[in-house]
Amino acid sequence: MGWLLMIALAALVLLALWKVAGFGRLGLQLAGAALLLAMAGYAWQGRPALAGRPVPPPARLELPESAFAQTREAMLGAVDQASFWLRMADSYHQRGDTYSAAAILRSGIRAHPRDPDLWVGLGNALVVHADGMMTPAAELAFNRAAAIAPEHPGPKFFYGLALAQGGRFDEAERVWLALLARAPADAEWRPMVVERVQMIEQLRAMQRARPTR
Template sequence: MIWLLFLALAALVLAPLAFALLRPARLTGRREADLALYRAQLAELEREREAGRLEESAHRAAVVEVQRRLLATPETVPASRATRGSPGATPRTTPRTTPGALSGGAALLAASLFLVPAAGFGIYLWGGHPDIPAAPFRERAAEAAREEALLAQLRSRIEQLPPGSEAARQGWILLGNAQRGRGRLTAAAEAWEHALGTRFDPDLAAELAGLRIELSQFDRAAALLDKALAVEPNSPQLRFLRGMADAQAGRPEAARAAWTTLMAALPPDSPWRRLLRQRLDALP
């Protein structure tokens, strides 16, 4: 059953190629192509005029020039006259291929209809694992429930530890890391806040400040970074995040001042310089 599903998906993906291959050739005359080109040019000139990027006099002159080129375009000779007229007269149309023959592009499309599924099947057999059983939703839900139970158990044990102990601090950091890995930013920030309350650490403060910025809590992030900078005033990470908090809070001038000062203090080979330059260029 699974292989029938794979074949159906392959047919669905390759359907546009088959349509392009089987679609009959369309004859397009020179005059028709020129008309389409000049219409596009006139439409572009009109958009430029409406946007205010082209003055009225310049717009009129450009339109006249496009119209002059259109009038100078040679007419297409009708197919009926070409067949009845002189032997050298031929219609200006794209040539048809001989029935039953494929052009180079059509041959490539036809080959792709067979080569793409065959290549995909071969790569899957070589690097895939078709014998691995599927993970039903019930099993995934059960695994998520087990993880939730473990996190709840970890939090319960941490709360039973002495509040100011190093074991409790490490437990809160571990819980915050687990919650951050699950995408629960608010819960991770709460756990790291408990750890900082036990003992202040500038590195953990930087992690928590970055989390606060992601949660759009810019003032709380700025206050935390100011406290960390009082301990480590030369930390590039803390100074960069301080400017980031200002930039995200809508204070571009404060962010520019912080990042410019940091840029001047960094050595020429510092990896922070490129990131700072990108952020400074992005400021309004």
């Protein structure tokens, strides 16, 4: 049955080339030779009697909850319209699908372009997708969040966190110290920033104490 179908298909192709494309005798001979070569390849390698074997999708790596997800509510508060998009992105991140996590947040931003929490979430998602590196697109997202809500600590805090995760500790420290310089003394989020500045200082102390060879 398979051979009959192939012969019928070859005949239809040659007829179409002759009637529609206007191929001459030489062109039809070349096309026929190509079709015969394809049929010979099928006769040599084809195995139509083999049972189908669907290939399972590749397993995804389960990732731990990100630092952004762990500290988001404490810094941003109980977000309302952004929470749906942020939690959906978290679920993709934990399955290892960092591309879809960022795509979900882009969809949320199209629906709510003036929501700084979504821009912060996008910046974080882009950093995670880039294996902890601050990309120009991620930096643009953090800057956009800061421009929308210049008095809110969240964009600067998470920008510094993303810098620190990429190993850019000096830059992260500068961002956090500038945030602390204008923070009220009784701000609830202040201890979170102080703690991370102290972590950078401890890291430097450990590096200085490490013996040199």
